[in-house]
Amino acid sequence: MKHVTAAEQLSDKNIKPSLQRIKILEYLRAHHNHPTADQIYLELRDEIPTLSKATIYNTLNLFLEAKLVRLINIEDNEMRYDSLLYNHGHFKCINCGRIYDFQLNSDVFEEMELERFQITDKNVYYKGMCPDCLDNKIK
Amino acid sequence: MKHVTAAEQLSDKNIKPSLQRIKILEYLRAHHNHPTADQIYLELRDEIPTLSKATIYNTLNLFLEAKLVRLINIEDNEMRYDSLLYNHGHFKCINCGRIYDFQLNSDVFEEMELERFQITDKNVYYKGMCPDCLDNKIK
DNA sequence: ATATGTGCAAACTGTTTGCAGCCGC
DNA sequence: GCGGCTGCAAACAGTTTGCACATAT
Numbered sequence: 001m002k003h004v005t006a007a008e009q010l011s012d013k014n015i016k017p018s019l020q021r022i023k024i025l026e027y028l029r030a031h032h033n034h035p036t037a038d039q040i041y042l043e044l045r046d047e048i049p050t051l052s053k054a055t056i057y058n059t060l061n062l063f064l065e066a067k068l069v070r071l072i073n074i075e076d077n078e079m080r081y082d083s084l085l086y087n088h089g090h091f092k093c094i095n096c097g098r099i100y101d102f103q104l105n106s107d108v109f110e111e112m113e114l115e116r117f118q119i120t121d122k123n124v125y126y127k128g129m130c131p132d133c134l135d136n137k138i139k
Numbered sequence: 140m141k142h143v144t145a146a147e148q149l150s151d152k153n154i155k156p157s158l159q160r161i162k163i164l165e166y167l168r169a170h171h172n173h174p175t176a177d178q179i180y181l182e183l184r185d186e187i188p189t190l191s192k193a194t195i196y197n198t199l200n201l202f203l204e205a206k207l208v209r210l211i212n213i214e215d216n217e218m219r220y221d222s223l224l225y226n227h228g229h230f231k232c233i234n235c236g237r238i239y240d241f242q243l244n245s246d247v248f249e250e251m252e253l254e255r256f257q258i259t260d261k262n263v264y265y266k267g268m269c270p271d272c273l274d275n276k277i278k
Numbered sequence: 279a280t281a282t283g284t285g286c287a288a289a290c291t292g293t294t295t296g297c298a299g300c301c302g303c
Numbered sequence: 304g305c306g307g308c309t310g311c312a313a314a315c316a317g318t319t320t321g322c323a324c325a326t327a328t
Binding site for chain 3: 016018020021050051052053054055058076077
């Protein structure tokens with residue numbers, strides 16, 4: 001598999017690779033920390049001082065439509081974004097707020113009841129305490 | 140299993156069974172349509188004309204804390220509530236907006252990677268087209 | 279020159295909060 | 304009479320939208 005730059009990835013989806021769009025996509029590809037729009041904004045503002053939130057939102061919605069990223073909706077008051085597109089679950093620690101990825105057995109999704117449904121999007125969200133926070137509590 | 144009234148269920152959790160609280164819980168127990176706070180509000184307003192949205196939100200948050208209901212966060216701009224507490228998945232049709240419940244294999248959740256995690260909440264959200272909408276499209 | 283992207287500010291939506299009045303025990 | 308529930312309105316946060324300016328071809 002050859003390396004594809006962010007700019008190329010955008011062009012492939014017929015999205016004009018403007019500076020802002022490239023930077024936002026690069027950020028998502030480099031950081032799998034499931035950032036919110038705001039986090040991306042704060043990070044990129046140094047590099048692109050004129051950047052506005054509206055551009056972030058516009059761009060992320062564009063990416064969602066083009067399926068360049070996926071939306072993680074684990075908490076009701078925040079939309080998070082992820083450039084990993086394969087199916088995996090997300091675990092959010094209610095103590096530290098970190099979000100962890102985990103693999104899913106593919107057969108998780110063989111839900112007989114949904115035979116006649118056309119499933120286009122699958123999300124698995126768990127919440128609880130992560131090992132770090134559990135350890136710290138014991139201390 | 141004996142029948143438990145909404146009022147009893149509230150008392151069991153040390154929540155004073157006021158009229159509003161009883162009605163809201165009864166509504167959730169009777170309708171497994173995963174309503175938003177607004178839907179509940181609109182439905183109950185006829186019965187309780189003075190009812191305010193704030194009370195709905197306050198009450199639902201109270202119920203969440205008492206684990207009388209669970210939150211379904213399948214869409215980012217809406218919090219939905221469900222009085223079914225056993226583990227099941229939710230499928231949202233992107234065409235008609237309806238939400239369907241489906242059973243999950245219990246072994247779905249044996250995720251080795253999460254061995255050291257304490258999981259307190261599990262949500263499985265699918266999206267796509269439901270059979271009804273698929274049929275209508277063909278026509 | 280034209281089409282498209284960006285950035286500001288205002289608008290909007292859904293949820294939460296503060297506070298005064300009300301009710302039930 | 305007291306504690307706590309309710310309801311109004313205002314506050315709030317996150318997201319979206321309208322419009323004018325900037326930019327690139």
